[in-house]
Amino acid sequence: MNPRSIRVRLSLWYSGVLGLLLVTFSVATYLGLERYLTSVLRQSVISQAREVVPLFSHLDNKDEQREIVELRAHYAPEASNRFLRVRRDTGSVIYVSGVPKDQSFDPAEVPSAQPPLVEESTQDVFLSGGKRLLVHAIPFETRDGRRLIIEAGATYAQVDNVTSNVWMIFAFSLPLFMVVAVAGGYALTRRALRPIDEITRRAEQITSQNLSERLPAPKTNDEVERLSVALNRMIERLERAFESIHRFSADASHELRTPLTILRGELELVAQRRDLSPAIGETISSALEEIDRLTKITESLLVISRLDAGESGHESQEFNLAELARVTTEQMTFLASEKEIELCCDTPVSAQIHGNPLRIKQVLVNLLDNAIKYTPEKGKIKVAVAVANGCVTLEVADDGPGINTASLPHIFERFYRVDKARTRKFGGVGLGLSIAKSICVAHGGNIKVESAEGQGSRFSVHLPAAVTRSHSAKHQDGPDSHPAIHCQSNELSQTYPKK
Ligand code: ADP
Numbered sequence: 028m029n030p031r032s033i034r035v036r037l038s039l040w041y042s043g044v045l046g047l048l049l050v051t052f053s054v055a056t057y058l059g060l061e062r063y064l065t066s067v068l069r070q071s072v073i074s075q076a077r078e079v080v081p082l083f084s085h086l087d088n089k090d091e092q093r094e095i096v097e098l099r100a101h102y103a104p105e106a107s108n109r110f111l112r113v114r115r116d117t118g119s120v121i122y123v124s125g126v127p128k129d130q131s132f133d134p135a136e137v138p139s140a141q142p143p144l145v146e147e148s149t150q151d152v153f154l155s156g157g158k159r160l161l162v163h164a165i166p167f168e169t170r171d172g173r174r175l176i177i178e179a180g181a182t183y184a185q186v187d188n189v190t191s192n193v194w195m196i197f198a199f200s201l202p203l204f205m206v207v208a209v210a211g212g213y214a215l216t217r218r219a220l221r222p223i224d225e226i227t228r229r230a231e232q233i234t235s236q237n238l239s240e241r242l243p244a245p246k247t248n249d250e251v252e253r254l255s256v257a258l259n260r261m262i263e264r265l266e267r268a269f270e271s272i273h274r275f276s277a278d279a280s281h282e283l284r285t286p287l288t289i290l291r292g293e294l295e296l297v298a299q300r301r302d303l304s305p306a307i308g309e310t311i312s313s314a315l316e317e318i319d320r321l322t323k324i325t326e327s328l329l330v331i332s333r334l335d336a337g338e339s340g341h342e343s344q345e346f347n348l349a350e351l352a353r354v355t356t357e358q359m360t361f362l363a364s365e366k367e368i369e370l371c372c373d374t375p376v377s378a379q380i381h382g383n384p385l386r387i388k389q390v391l392v393n394l395l396d397n398a399i400k401y402t403p404e405k406g407k408i409k410v411a412v413a414v415a416n417g418c419v420t421l422e423v424a425d426d427g428p429g430i431n432t433a434s435l436p437h438i439f440e441r442f443y444r445v446d447k448a449r450t451r452k453f454g455g456v457g458l459g460l461s462i463a464k465s466i467c468v469a470h471g472g473n474i475k476v477e478s479a480e481g482q483g484s485r486f487s488v489h490l491p492a493a494v495t496r497s498h499s500a501k502h503q504d505g506p507d508s509h510p511a512i513h514c515q516s517n518e519l520s521q522t523y524p525k526k
Contacts, residue, residue, distance in 0.1 A: 076179035110180035280329035402427035
């Protein structure tokens with residue numbers, strides 16, 4: 028879990044605020060309830076004390092004992108766990124209730140309110156063992172002028188009982204609420220952010236090859252919809268910019284071809300003249316070489332701009348790559364024989380793929396052309412095709428000079444040449460491999476290179492096998508294998524012994 032993600036931060040904020048609210052609510056409820064129960068208890072002891080006052084206020088000294096008997100029978104404070112005491116203001120006790128039924132306190136322990144007591148008062152009285160009693164005292168005068176004090180009291184046991192129960196309920200339910208709230212909040216934010224995940228996933232799939240695709244824009248009229256719409260507008264602008272770049276490159280390359288052809292023709296005419304001095308003849312032949320290079324560059328740029336515009340899929344068809352490899356290798360044998368290079372081909376009977384055969388042939392020609400160009404005389408070049416796991420692999424391996432480690436990551440970049448002087452000598456312009464890569468990507472495949480300086484190079488092209496496979500391809504794959512759409516592996520790396 029990433030603690031800095033919106034999901035986690037939102038959940039933490041939400042849970043923090045909710046937790047604070049719940050704790051405040053619980054404390055307020057607890058304090059309110061305690062206050063209310065205490066006030067109910069107070070009202071009850073006050074009214075009990077006030078009920079007893081009239082019994083004594085109209086009596087003479089001689090009737091006291093009769094009234095006490097009445098009091099015991101009528102109120103029975105012990106049965107209701109209450110405390111009741113009648114005493115003279117001199118301190119002598121006329122009546123005190125006995126030990127309550129629940130034995131919660133000892134009435135003998137309850138201290139007297141300190142005289143002079145002139146008006147009613149309520150106070151908390153603390154007894155041994157931390158017990159608390161709420162006692163209400165009423166001083167009054169009897170008919171014969173004696174001053175008596177009635178004290179009625181009750182323990183806080185019931186209040187404490189209820190409040191501690193409520194406290195327990197809060198203590199158990201609060202963490203439970205919090206866990207449910209955090210989990211619920213996390214799930215809710217996850218759900219709320221899911222459209223963004225979907226937008227991100229789809230945005231990741233958009234490349235220069237499929238700029239016509241758009242992101243999903245949920246009709247929610249909120250930030251997610253605005254984000255998606257804004258990104259779609261940006262992709263639209265990019266699509267238009269890419270289109271105009273492609274059109275410009277294609278137009279420029281196309282427009283350059285005609286004047287170059289004319290220039291070449293005219294220079295060739297001049298070169299045929301007999302009255303030319305050797306120096307001018309040499310200049311013309313050097314100019315013709317440069318025109319060749321320029322023509323090669325413009326043609327390559329035209330190919331690249333067409334590929335970037337997604338042209339390769341236009342003439343797509345199912346064909347046998349093994350057959351194409353055999354024929355192309357055959358055709359290139361003449362070029363290899365000039366340097367006495369041994370060129371061999373190892374292919375299965377059939378390796379069906381879907382694509383533009385002319386473009387795939389161009390990949391093989393570019394790879395073979397490089398291999399023949401850079402491999403020294405009497406060298407060896409091997410072409411191989413194999414089918415495995417729904418993937419067709421084409422390899423071109425040579426035992427030429429190889430490519431140094433620093434250059435390897437760049438050789439598929441446009442106009443990249445390892446050794447400019449050497450490449451120029453061979454007529455290379457640094458576009459052959461980038462064209463090969465663009466063709467492979469446009470066919471849903473990829474191209475890789477394994478090389479080390481002085482140890483030759485091996486280029487591997489991986490392409491998805493055609494879904495309807497020929498009998499031979501089935502034979503190679505095995506009866507249970509399924510054709511895959513994307514090729515990522517280097518299945519053919521075992522075809523050659525490791526260099
Ligand atoms: P170029 O048209 O210059 O050959 P590429 O794009 O085909 O351009 O190749 C890029 C660079 O990769 C070349 O300049 C060359 O140095 C290197 N390279 C390509 N293929 C091979 C090979 N088979 N052996 C050695 N170096 C190679």
